[in-house]
Amino acid sequence: MKIKTTVFLTFLWLCAIGYGMNILMTHERTPSTPAVSRLSSGEVLLPFLCEKPFGLVMFAHPHCVCTKASLSELQWLVSKCSSDSVQVTVFFVKPEGASDEWVKSDSWQKASELPNVQVMIDESATLAKQLGAITSGQTFLINKTGKILFSGGITIGRGVTGDNAGRRAILSFVMHTPSGDNLPQSTSDVFGCTLF
Amino acid sequence: MQTTITKTTQLENPALEQRASELFHEQLLRLHKENDRLFAWLLIGQWLFAIALAATISPLAWEGLNNAIHLHVWIALILGGIIILPGVLLGFMASGSVLTRHIIAIAQTLIGALLIHLTGGRIETHFHVFGSLAFLAFYRDWRVLLTATIVVAADHLLRGLFYPESVFGGITNVIARVFEHAAWVVFENVFLVIGIKRSLFEMRQLALDQAQLEQDKEKERLLGEQIKASQAQLVQSEKMASLGQMVAGLAHEMNTPLGYVQNNLQSLKQVYSELTVLAQRFHITQETLLSGKLDTLENILVENASYLSKVNPQRLQRAADIFNDAIEGLNRMRDLILDLKNFSRLEEAEMKPANLNACIDSALKILHHQIKNSVLIVKDYGQLPDFFCFPAKLNQVVLNLVSNAIYACEKRYGNSQKGVITIETRQRGDLAVLKVSDNGTGIAPQHLSKIFDPFFTTKEVGKGTGLGLSITYKIIQEHKGNIRVESKEGEGTTFTIELPIRTESNKTSMFVETEATSV
Numbered sequence: 001m002k003i004k005t006t007v008f009l010t011f012l013w014l015c016a017i018g019y020g021m022n023i024l025m026t027h028e029r030t031p032s033t034p035a036v037s038r039l040s041s042g043e044v045l046l047p048f049l050c051e052k053p054f055g056l057v058m059f060a061h062p063h064c065v066c067t068k069a070s071l072s073e074l075q076w077l078v079s080k081c082s083s084d085s086v087q088v089t090v091f092f093v094k095p096e097g098a099s100d101e102w103v104k105s106d107s108w109q110k111a112s113e114l115p116n117v118q119v120m121i122d123e124s125a126t127l128a129k130q131l132g133a134i135t136s137g138q139t140f141l142i143n144k145t146g147k148i149l150f151s152g153g154i155t156i157g158r159g160v161t162g163d164n165a166g167r168r169a170i171l172s173f174v175m176h177t178p179s180g181d182n183l184p185q186s187t188s189d190v191f192g193c194t195l196f
Numbered sequence: 197m198q199t200t201i202t203k204t205t206q207l208e209n210p211a212l213e214q215r216a217s218e219l220f221h222e223q224l225l226r227l228h229k230e231n232d233r234l235f236a237w238l239l240i241g242q243w244l245f246a247i248a249l250a251a252t253i254s255p256l257a258w259e260g261l262n263n264a265i266h267l268h269v270w271i272a273l274i275l276g277g278i279i280i281l282p283g284v285l286l287g288f289m290a291s292g293s294v295l296t297r298h299i300i301a302i303a304q305t306l307i308g309a310l311l312i313h314l315t316g317g318r319i320e321t322h323f324h325v326f327g328s329l330a331f332l333a334f335y336r337d338w339r340v341l342l343t344a345t346i347v348v349a350a351d352h353l354l355r356g357l358f359y360p361e362s363v364f365g366g367i368t369n370v371i372a373r374v375f376e377h378a379a380w381v382v383f384e385n386v387f388l389v390i391g392i393k394r395s396l397f398e399m400r401q402l403a404l405d406q407a408q409l410e411q412d413k414e415k416e417r418l419l420g421e422q423i424k425a426s427q428a429q430l431v432q433s434e435k436m437a438s439l440g441q442m443v444a445g446l447a448h449e450m451n452t453p454l455g456y457v458q459n460n461l462q463s464l465k466q467v468y469s470e471l472t473v474l475a476q477r478f479h480i481t482q483e484t485l486l487s488g489k490l491d492t493l494e495n496i497l498v499e500n501a502s503y504l505s506k507v508n509p510q511r512l513q514r515a516a517d518i519f520n521d522a523i524e525g526l527n528r529m530r531d532l533i534l535d536l537k538n539f540s541r542l543e544e545a546e547m548k549p550a551n552l553n554a555c556i557d558s559a560l561k562i563l564h565h566q567i568k569n570s571v572l573i574v575k576d577y578g579q580l581p582d583f584f585c586f587p588a589k590l591n592q593v594v595l596n597l598v599s600n601a602i603y604a605c606e607k608r609y610g611n612s613q614k615g616v617i618t619i620e621t622r623q624r625g626d627l628a629v630l631k632v633s634d635n636g637t638g639i640a641p642q643h644l645s646k647i648f649d650p651f652f653t654t655k656e657v658g659k660g661t662g663l664g665l666s667i668t669y670k671i672i673q674e675h676k677g678n679i680r681v682e683s684k685e686g687e688g689t690t691f692t693i694e695l696p697i698r699t700e701s702n703k704t705s706m707f708v709e710t711e712a713t714s715v
Contacts (some may be wrong), residue, residue, distance in 0.1 A: 193258040
């Protein structure tokens, strides 16, 4: 009887742990809300291209932990792409009522240290709203005409770096396609906090 | 080689092997209990660390300006708590049991899995697995390592299949990486198991040594008891020998006065019958005179004269002396019996006031039959006050010293002449000094330091047990006194005893050892 009770309780215990792990993993793997934008919405980003063929723009919440992984991936992309072909800009969203000091977090510091990367504040999330970006880490790749070639995240999970569909897509566009006008938009899951 | 020794031991001494096995298992159980409690604390520490880690790396989840506690913190708190709880409870409440250490092994590896997840599969966090296995090896139980390894492998495989990012930080070559990680774990386990086996072997050897030591100690103890018993027997023999000596002396001493009391009573019986006849004759004579029968009176007077001529007048005159002799003989016997009573009170635990000179005389009476034929006793008594002592034990001391002196004198002179034993007492300040000197054979210089040692004797076999002087020494120690000996071989020996004079005002209680000191 004692053995049966022990086995039963051990089984219950392991089930409880398994359930907890499942909650955790489900949360980690469940993507956040992607951007909903028109193809041409990218025109608003043209001023930030600096006359380069491609513009890579990321929207980030200043305090989202998962965005640090996105910035790491961005760093990897920057290292792979020529600075003449891509202009990289990171917009840190400043919600209404927030101060500039609130925006300039560790992530801001990290982004500022990336070579050839512009770091800017998106006042009241104006640009993000225009582009339909909702989740921190939302990244857009646009071409010279303002067409959004890629919209999505560049991580495989919350706060997890490594090979992912987003960076592969971006790299494919930048490295192999002169303008990408005729190609369909590529998307991937975004993992992060809500921007506003 | 060492295995052979164990087997030989088992064949030669199964009791030793069994005791060694008991000691080994006791030690192992103690080790398990200590480790269980240690791990219980370690689990608590790791749980708190997991919460701190989550709170540091991902404390909050944001929505614009609003925030809430991040899921990771809740997971660390709640899931972490669920993981460690059974291990902690069992570790404190059921330490030492098999179930406890296996639950602890599972909990330890799962808390590591949680830490790996919270750090996003960071490679450095994987070191926790290897560290955990090393700690679990403290149990010296390879099965615990097996449990931990199975859990690690299952966790890596399951999470690797469903969410490899949390284990490896990426999704490439997941299966291969699972096996790679497992291989490293097995690699470490091999060496840990070797270490465990060596450690267990050393523990067994230690247990064997300890069992041997216990056995040797027990043998020593039994031997000690045997020696003690033998010593007690010998002391008892000494007691009986002294008692025998005393009884022999007493019997001899009692025999003499008993003899002449008996003889005197015979003489007195004769005198009594003569006096009875004389009284009868007187009665007849008186009646004849009063009756006036003068014709028979002459016959009666002639008969009276005839009877009187047969009576011994000196015997009648000596009757008073005979009575006195008999009374003296009876007094002597009474004194002897009293001395015997005193000797029988050797076990008394209370000191009482006694006179040393009287103690000496009492002992000399016991030895009277030995003294009168062999030695001349010269008594030189000083004025001594009564003081608190154990009178019976001091009697014993004098008996021992004088007996030895008599033996020495007899050995030197044989029957040619009598040796001289001088007994001197003096008061010197607050000390009573007793000196017993003889002009016997003396003691050889090389023996002087040993004469107070138990069982040391120079007498022939059967003449002494060698305990007399050691008992004497102990008795003097009990009295907080001193005893020393001066001797010249071929000339004689002097024993000097100093005893503190304790009166009512300065008497202190003493702890009395009756064993081996009283005879």
